[in-house]
Amino acid sequence: MSFTAPVAEQRFVLDHIVGMAQLAETDRFAAASPDMVEAVLEGIGQFAAGEWAPLDRSGDTVGAKWTDDGVVMPKGFREAYQAYVEGGWGTIGSPEEFGGQGLPYALATAVLETLGGANMSFALAPTLTVGAIEALTHHGSEEQQRLYLPHLATGAWTGTMNLTEPQAGSDVGALKTRAEPRGDGTWAITGTKIYISFGDHDMTDNIVHLVLARTPDAPAGTKGLSLFLVPKYRLDEEGAPGAFNDIKVVSIEHKMGLHASPTCVLSFGDNGDCIGELIGAEGGGIAAMFTMMNNARLNVGLEGVQVAERATQRAVAYAKDRVQSARAGAASRDSVAIIDHPDVRRMLMRMKAQTQAARALVYYAAGQVDRANLGDADAKKRLDLLTPLAKAHGTDLGCEVADIGIQVHGGMGYVEETGAAQHFRDARVTRIYEGTNGIQAADLVGRKLSMDHGSTLNALLAEMREGSQGEALIALIDACGEVGRHMLGAAVDDRLAASYPFLTMLSVAVCGWLLEREGRAIDDSDSSDFAKMKRAVTRFYGDQIVPEALGLQASALAPADALYAIGPEAFAA
Amino acid sequence: MSFTAPVAEQRFVLDHIVGMAQLAETDRFAAASPDMVEAVLEGIGQFAAGEWAPLDRSGDTVGAKWTDDGVVMPKGFREAYQAYVEGGWGTIGSPEEFGGQGLPYALATAVLETLGGANMSFALAPTLTVGAIEALTHHGSEEQQRLYLPHLATGAWTGTMNLTEPQAGSDVGALKTRAEPRGDGTWAITGTKIYISFGDHDMTDNIVHLVLARTPDAPAGTKGLSLFLVPKYRLDEEGAPGAFNDIKVVSIEHKMGLHASPTCVLSFGDNGDCIGELIGAEGGGIAAMFTMMNNARLNVGLEGVQVAERATQRAVAYAKDRVQSARAGAASRDSVAIIDHPDVRRMLMRMKAQTQAARALVYYAAGQVDRANLGDADAKKRLDLLTPLAKAHGTDLGCEVADIGIQVHGGMGYVEETGAAQHFRDARVTRIYEGTNGIQAADLVGRKLSMDHGSTLNALLAEMREGSQGEALIALIDACGEVGRHMLGAAVDDRLAASYPFLTMLSVAVCGWLLEREGRAIDDSDSSDFAKMKRAVTRFYGDQIVPEALGLQASALAPADALYAIGPEAFAA
Incomplete structure (x- = not known):
């Protein structure tokens, strides 16, 4: 298709x-x-x-x-x-x-x-x-x-991010890759990195690896990490790719999807000849990495939009084309395209709505990047708050939409020839890499809520409440305010235990607010298909998806003892 | 593992x-x-x-x-x-x-x-x-x-169900496979069937195909269908497998999962030598097929339990074994097993709870089979009502749990070596075959609600309300009653458009009621791991999962015009 x-x-x-x-x-x-x-x-x-x-x-x-x-x-x-x-x-x-x-x-x-x-x-x-x-x-x-x-x-050369190591998945502080000074201002890099997307390929003349490594005598944990620029080929005097920089591709992962994105295990300096340059200050690796990472997190949220859009296009095309069964309750017993069956149409409407919600959320956050770059300090704070939402909820929606896409295809969705299954498999990793969605939720209720005692959240919620009309949406915004206040006073465990439901509630509230705004931007006299669809989507989102998120409030207020009343051994019982 | x-x-x-x-x-x-x-x-x-x-x-x-x-x-x-x-x-x-x-x-x-x-x-x-x-x-x-x-x-011979044909997926009335009388009481079968699970294999001496086909001059639609017994090898005089019965395996599907279950395209009678016997009356194919199918639907719901149990065991084992990061807010900075991190534990608790909920639902329905077989007419009606719930919600939960299982594994969940990805891929088809879950929802709000004007549903809800204590659960049961009454008076399109949210609400209410009953069956003095886990699961389900389902009420009452205000062409806009 x-x-x-x-x-x-x-x-x-x-x-x-x-x-x-x-x-x-x-x-x-x-x-x-x-x-x-x-x-x-x-x-x-x-x-x-x-x-x-x-x-x-x-x-x-x-x-x-x-x-x-x-x-x-x-x-x-x-x-x-x-x-x-x-x-x-x-x-x-x-x-x-x-x-x-x-x-x-x-x-x-x-x-x-x-x-x-x-x-x-x-x-x-x-x-x-x-x-x-x-x-x-x-x-x-x-x-x-x-x-x-x-x-x-x-794009003549591509870039990579080298964080993860076998013993250190989400725990960046446990990294072991080493950088030793070579006496000429450069550093000898040795170590193994895993899960390096496009860590190697044959599309460009060079690849620029950005590598987190530990310098000699550096303190333990994240403070001892520095960021290094480690090209696949070192530059010659003209700045062109020259000598091979001793970076070995040990293997690539056998993944469920994203097969055209090689996920590499890279070994740096097996022959003692891998040279890197320090980026920024020694010990400043985490700060520099977060500059990459926050950007990457928005763009992974955007992957949710990408796959949702593609899966929706495929499902709509299939549902318009596939003729099967008469419509229940209709006078005619002729078979109709399955898009005319109510539950199929509900699925397609949900795909459209969730795709547009994800796009509104991620683009809105992207707009805050531009405003922050223009010097708007509030936009920077709002961006910081929204980044975990864009990453986690954007990818949750990408996976949800790809999943519904399979269902629309029925049996054809489960055989690989249709392509619907590929989107489902491709999408799944987006909720894992660049910080799992659970880590995004922890970031939201930890750093992002604490950075200013909730004032960025409260300013956003106040603006949302002012700009919203739907009854359910206003209730959801108020519920987010209540949970936010609860979180600020709650113990760390309680915050974290309820972090994911809160992230979802808040994300849906933001999407609902943005989609209401989109709905108001459609002129009443506009009778284009685009306008009709936008009206239908914004109504569907407000009437059906927003109320669902209200159902999460109990979880978002639930204490951690619901999880810790029992020990790990009972989970195997 | x-x-x-x-x-x-x-x-x-x-x-x-x-x-x-x-x-x-x-x-x-x-x-x-x-x-x-x-x-x-x-x-x-x-x-x-x-x-x-x-x-x-x-x-x-x-x-x-x-x-x-x-x-x-x-x-x-x-x-x-x-x-x-x-x-x-x-x-x-x-x-x-x-x-x-x-x-x-x-x-x-x-x-x-x-x-x-x-x-x-x-x-x-x-x-x-x-x-x-x-x-x-x-x-x-x-x-x-x-x-x-x-x-x-x-099990010395295996059986199959042959319904689907290329032009007729869920629309059984459109089947074309033909059965012509051979004059000796047997029938010549010709036609092609698709999606035949274990349609061929080399594990047994014979395979017994049950095939829906159309007899000459039979009326159009489902009334013209009869069920035929068509063995892979015809029986000789001693009843042992003899002559090959002209059933060709045309191909097997390249599926996303369930790779050890061959999904066959079977061609019957290419050489005019495929002989079948009529099962039951001519034209009685659909009735006989539903006998198989209802049973199969319960057992597909059970597949949800199967995969949920396996995925949970795998995730729990991984989370107890995988050590990473210190616990946030804890005095010790030592890394802990990830099962000790709140959001991981929340995921595991959800896996346990949804697995136990699916099991309670499917086993409860299975118990109604036994009661119906003992002559209890009310149990038969309750079974009819619960079958679409067990199939659809059981498999929805299987897929949800397998999905969470990947997330618990982090990056390891996306590489195939771990096994978590296999469960996720295997599970996905269960929401499609034996009648898609959308068809189950249509069956619920159509046939099952109409069969006795809602009295079976109301009797079940009354028993549930009488036997429930949780505030949210009682609210959910009442909400199901309200939606059920609304459905009975609603137009066909409105029923169908809201059928899926209603199926989910009702399923969660039934699971909540059953899990409350399980919780009460645990003696207060029981300090075994099993008892601790059951208390935690039943509490978690009632406090967190039941309230979520209340969020579906708006969708379950939403009219079809939310979907039909626009035409199919607008979906491509």
């Missing part, structure tokens, strides 16, 4: 949720005129549909292969990636001084959504490159920026 | 939910003494853990293979199946006059749960055989029963 970029919807959300016109009024984003935005959305839509979408299936069935010479991508990926670089699609949001176009982050978000909607595995390569750009832009030396950023900004 | 049959829990549910002691007071089930029940549960637990569980992984990675000579099962399956037949495990619930043990259906349900917990793909073979036994017991001729039932009762 072909993929069509949802240009009208993206444009609408950029206009009414992000406030693109407001951004374009600033000097920095003056280039983001309506014409430019339209041209970018249309252009990437055509590119992604034409070049990347056709590779989605072979990416799954053939997959990236591990060989003695490193990772080999399936046929066509190298060319399609080069076309992406040459088309300048990597440069949208990159800094102008390094060859980028410096357009709003929110617009770059829409571009990345379209790439990933076309081919989710493939879009992970640019996603991670953006993280590397952010880290170097904020923490790199001038020399590092000059040598690396122009290549990363275009 | 090894599998351990949950014998204590099964015994407890048989005692307190099914009421095994009551059943054993009857002449028919006098053999079902506590000692016998214990021996059966322990015996099948040892057998399944020792013989079937070790093949679960190779069943997934190797899978059933399609060859020119038919389907070849992975190494070890034939022997493990023969051991099952020789151990007599197939005979538990089969009729005594044909070599079965005639024990309660609820006990056979526990046996099948254990087999499928050990190896879900594999257990589909016995599951379908039970359906064939039911159809022949109720609709077969004496001769058919004499020739086939002894072999099916032991």
Whole structure:
């Protein structure tokens, strides 16, 4: 099935949720005129549909292969990636001084959504490159920026994030990879990293690994970590890729999905010849990593939007095409397309609504990135608060929508030929990587709630309450306020035990508020299919999905002793 | 990871939910003494853990293979199946006059749960055989029963259900497979059937296909369908498998999971030499098929229990073993097993609770089968009402629990080596086959609600309300009553549009009522791990899961016009 970029919807959300016109009024984003935005959305839509979408299936069935010479991508990926670089699609949001176009982050978000909607595995390569750009832009030396950023900004080289090690999954403080000074300002890197997405591939001339490692005599835990720039090939005097930097691909994972995204085990410095450069200050690894990571978290939330959009398009096409059974209660006994059966239509409406909710949430957060970059301190705080919501709820919705997509297909959804199953398998990891969704919930009720004693949350809730009309939505916003106050006074265990239900409630409240706003932006006289669908979706979300989230309040207030009244051994009983 | 049959829990549910002691007071089930029940549960637990569980992984990675000579099962399956037949495990619930043990259906349900917990793909073979036994017991001729039932009762031959055809998925009335009289009382069968689980394999000497087909001049739609007995090998004069019956395996599906369960496309009579016998009356195919299907629906609900139990055991073992990060807020900075982190423990508690809820629901329905077989007409009606709940909610929970199981494993959950991903992939089809869960919801608000103008539902709700104490549970039961009354007066479209949320609400209410009953059955003085866990689970379910279902009330009362205000074309906008 072909993929069509949802240009009208993206444009609408950029206009009414992000406030693109407001951004374009600033000097920095003056280039983001309506014409430019339209041209970018249309252009990437055509590119992604034409070049990347056709590779989605072979990416799954053939997959990236591990060989003695490193990772080999399936046929066509190298060319399609080069076309992406040459088309300048990597440069949208990159800094102008390094060859980028410096357009709003929110617009770059829409571009990345379209790439990933076309081919989710493939879009992970640019996603991670953006993280590397952010880290170097904020923490790199001038020399590092000059040598690396122009290549990363275009996507000519890709970037990776190297955090996880076998003994340290989510526990970054337990990392063991070592960096020893070589006496010339550079560092010898040794250690093994796992779960490195696009840790190796054959699409570009170089790969820029950003590696968390421990320097000699560094303190234990996260404070002893520094971030290193470790290219696959060291740069020669002209800044071109030169000597191999002793980074071995030990294996790639056999995953349930995302087969065209090679997940590598990388061994650094097996032969004592892996050289890295420190990024920022020694011991400043975690701060620099969070610069990458927060960005990456939003973009993983965006993967939820990507897969939801694609799964919905596929399910709608199938349901319009597949004719089966007469409609119950109808006069005619002729079989109808299954989209006309009520429960199928309910599933499709839910897919549409959850996809649009996820997009509103993630784009809204992306708009806060732009506002923060313009110096708005409140936007920065709101972004910090919303990041765990965008990551966790965005990916929860991506998985939910892909799951419903299988159901719409019936038996055909379970056989691989249809493609619905691939989305379901691909989507599942998004709730795990870049900090599991449980860790996002812990971040919300911990750092994000505590950072200012709940005032960022309360300001958001007050603005939401002021701007909302639906009875259930107002009740949900009030319930979030009540739970938030409870959380602030609760013991750590109680907060954490209830963190996930709270994250979901709050996310639905934010989505409900944003979708109400979208609904109001539709003119009453507009009789286009887009307008009709937007009215239906916003009504469905407010009437049916918002009330569901109210059902989580009991869990969000439940104490931890419900879980700790028994010991671990009883769980095996 | 090894599998351990949950014998204590099964015994407890048989005692307190099914009421095994009551059943054993009857002449028919006098053999079902506590000692016998214990021996059966322990015996099948040892057998399944020792013989079937070790093949679960190779069943997934190797899978059933399609060859020119038919389907070849992975190494070890034939022997493990023969051991099952020789151990007599197939005979538990089969009729005594044909070599079965005639024990309660609820006990056979526990046996099948254990087999499928050990190896879900594999257990589909016995599951379908039970359906064939039911159809022949109720609709077969004496001769058919004499020739086939002894072999099916032991499992020496397996059975299949042949409904679906390429042009007719859920629409049974559109079937085209033909049966022409051969003049000697037998019929020539021609046609193609798809999605035939264990439609071919190399584990037994014969396979008994039950095939829905259309006789000449039969009316259109479901009334023109008859059920035929079509063995893979026709029986010779001694009743042993003889001539090949011209049934060709055209292909097997490439599925997302359940790889050890070959899903066949079967072509009957390509060479004009496929002979079938009519089962029951001509035109009585649908009635006979529902005899198989209702039983199969309960057993598919049971597959939800199977996979939930296995996924939970795996996740608990992993979470007790995997040490990572210190506990937030704790004095010690030592890393702990992840089961000690609040959100992980919440996930595990939810897995335990949903698994026990699914088991209570399915076993309770199985107990109604036994009561109905003893002549209790109200039990038969209650069984009819509960069957769509057991199938749909049981499988929804199986999928939910398998999904949480991946999350507990973190990154390890997404790589195939762990096994958590297999459960997630295996489970997904259960919400589709034997009537999609959407069709179950339609059955609930259609046939099952209308059959007696809601009186069976109201009787159940009244009994539940009388026997419940939790505030949220009572509110949920009342809400179900309100929605049920609304449904009875609502138009067909409105009923169907809200059918799924209603099915879920009602299922949770039934589970909540049953789990409260389980909680009360635990003696206050009992300090065993089992008792502690049961108290924690029943509390968690009542305090956290029951309130969630209240959040569905708005959807269950929402009118269809929320879905039909727009046309199909707007869904592509």
